[in-house]
Amino acid sequence: MTRNPFQAPEVASRRGGPAKDPLSRELIVTTALTLLRREGSAGMSLRKVAAALDTGPASLYAYVENLQELQALVLDRALADVHTDAGHGQRWQRRITELLLSYREVLCATPGLAGIAMTTIAVGPNALRITETLLGHLDKGGLDRATAAWAVDLLTLYVTAVAAEHSQRDADTLGPVARAIGAVSAEEYPRIFAAREDILMGPGRVSWALDVLLKGIVQTPRGHRRRSAEHG
Amino acid sequence: MTRNPFQAPEVASRRGGPAKDPLSRELIVTTALTLLRREGSAGMSLRKVAAALDTGPASLYAYVENLQELQALVLDRALADVHTDAGHGQRWQRRITELLLSYREVLCATPGLAGIAMTTIAVGPNALRITETLLGHLDKGGLDRATAAWAVDLLTLYVTAVAAEHSQRDADTLGPVARAIGAVSAEEYPRIFAAREDILMGPGRVSWALDVLLKGIVQTPRGHRRRSAEHG
DNA sequence: ACCTGAACACCGTTCAAGT
């Protein structure tokens, strides 16, 4: 009996008093996101959230099913910052690109959030708003519904993965990789050796990839052109 | 002073005797992969690997820097099963697709492996072999080196992400998602509502996505056509 | 010098005992 956490009723806390705010799912999610922003994924444990709220870890289970649900709630809360209405008057491709770059920025702005997005299937109101907007743009572009649905999945999965990959790469990890690629033997891996400068890439990779995706999507329709509305 | 674990010299164990094999990085990696295959990511902890080898968790640190390095070694060991030579005589696009589907199959065959691939930057010999082969196919396709380098990144990142996403989706997670998408309000999210059947997609999604990527890549060159060999 | 048991500082989750 799992319920949709975004539709679950608020549980009113019995604790009152002036000293500390009463617990609520709202407060727990806010506290968790604050800890995540401050200390990264290591900072957002149930125990640390509970400690920040001056209670024991067991108390949170009255408001949240488990850690996974808390992560889903925190993710959707963070996704509130994604701009879904930028680029008015631009071409639909440009609007999609701007939306996705905003999504990426939000994921990268909070350490550990991209990792959560990678392991959490987002179905909160903000994730739905993003999906709805992307479907709208693709519809404007003349794509049929089936293609648009898969396109949204492809686009968001790629951007999420890029953000997650990027968030892994700090100074500790980039160094060894650069050394490994730089040390590759020209005899054994001639093409990697020849392309090693290009592989240790720079900026512009994500924009290029989004161009690739959009061009490819337009040319790979899955069904028929949409005619007017529904058809059996 | 991090070293490349794939080039580090083997550390010979001092423990002998007939009762248990002497420890070695080889044996540790093999044991870890076996545990991962049997019990998933929860089964591959340093403590469980040590227990399976009849020793304490501290012993492994003579052969492996930390858990992350062990994961990288296990990943590359598993990638040995990826077929890089299938599809002789086929078009280069087909050969890339077959390679990537093999890569995906390997990631999905061992529970938790895709998650490791998502958080580990693969620079082991098998990862290099895969990259080298993909660069070769893209070169056959006439792509310049810079585009090919980014294309390899895009293709492998997408497939890795799909595998990681897929491995998250067991009966426990697919149910709630289907319910959430199915319960979406037609007024608030009309396009999601209209496309809900398409969103709860089926097979063929990855093949479609690879078509999209390959078509888009061919049409989005980053530099100039390659002429013969190197040029300053 | 090499190896490792025990300890340290954490986890998520459960449950019995409190109010």
Added chain:
DNA sequence: ACCTGAACACCGTTCAAGT
């Protein structure tokens, strides 16, 4: 009925004490 401290079953990593 609600809340939560303590307990349970784990982690990765370190280190002092052994051989």
